[in-house]
Amino acid sequence: MNKLKRILMNLGLKYMKPKIQDKKTQYVIKDYNLPNPLIFENGEEVVDKNQWIEKRRAEILHLFEENVYGKIPTEEVEAKYNIIEEDKNDLDGLATRKTVEITLKRGGRQIKVKLLINIPNNVKRPTPAFVGLPNWWSDFKKLRLWPFKHVLNRGYALATARFGDFDPNNDNFSNGAHPLFYEEGQTRPLENEWGTIGAWAWGLIQLMNYFEFDSDIDQKRIAVIGHSRMGKAALWAGVNDERFSMVISNNSGCCGAALFRRKIGETIKRINAGFPHWLCSNFKKFNRREFDLPIDQHMLIALIAPRPVYIGSAQDDIWADPIGEFLSAKHAGPVYELFGKTGLDVDIPPKINEPIMNTIGYHIRQGGHKLSLYDWDRYMDFADLYL
Secondary structure, rough: HHHHHHHHHHOOOOOOOOOOOOOHHHOOOOOOOOOOOOOOOOOOOOOOOOHHHHHHHHHHHHHHHHHHEEOOOOOOOOEEEEEEEEHHHHHHHOEEEEEEEEEEEEOEEEEEEEEEEEEEOOOOOOOOEEEOOOOOOOOHHHHHOOHHHHHHHHOEEEEEEEEEHHOEEEOOOOOOOOHHHHOOOOOOOOEEEEOOOHHHHHHHHHHHHHHOOOOOOOEEEEEEEEOHHHHHHHHHHHOOOOOOOOEEEEOOOOOOOHHHHOOOOHHHHHHHHHHOOOOOOOHHHOOOOOOOOOOOOHHHHHHOOOOOOOEEEOOOOHHHHHHHHHHHHHHHHHHHHOOOOOOOOOOOOOOOOOOOOOOOOEEEEOOOOOOHHHHHHHHHHHHHHHH
């Protein structure tokens, strides 16, 4: 932990020692006065999917933008794509590897991003794909630490980029995507504008833009995936860009899939103290005031409807509150039912390693905070069903 403290101090951040509740506390399922995703702000009830699509979804999205993540810019950027490497015999002939340099320009400023794509050679193209930002960024070669061969052998392409190319995860908004959208004299996002998680989500959307020009990838069958903080970003990207056909969140916890109102593991106050740049400035108003939020994370999951979404939890990952993640998935179900889809359709969490594969998927596995091979297998099983 001393090394972690030094790293955080160098970034100008504060180390917060995790406060871990005992497992008895973790697994108590209480009743919460959760906001109802199917009640308009004026108190009227949503009665069909058209009302959800035309009005209620926008209301909820606006509340998340104003109070949690900040609004992602929608202004266009100039994008140029350059394939700087291509190997059609990668991994002993298993795959074609492409490295694409993406240049994004706006207002006289630019950022460059490297995208690594591996496409299986033994399946018909265009190929369905998983796209995500792994939790490493300093070394481009480490992107291959994800189980590329395992995913390729299941018939899926895998596309990854360094999250630091979009924002390097420190409380400094001059060295990532944010300056592309600054007004003259601006040096930080406004109180209701995107933080770092928003920048990562925006980055995933830019990768989706690239896939529209790549005939090897089936843009209508792309799953966005993320673990931990990148699981938070994957959810927010999937909410903001409905081109993602599937959304997968692994151990994403607070500001990801877990309910704020449980206050187990990482809380609003702790995430704002440890990572003050992740969310919009308005979010700090809710330190220790979870019940004052007009939304909770089951409503974030609901914003993905009717597309399939899968939430993965881990038994020992109390910091990410697996039961809170389960409850978010469960309480998003009524919105999916508007579309004739089936949510979790259970009242209590499934047994360990017994996944639910409805349009809302969920599992809780043995072990701790990581993206394991078991998780990947379940996500690919889910993709087999829905992609």
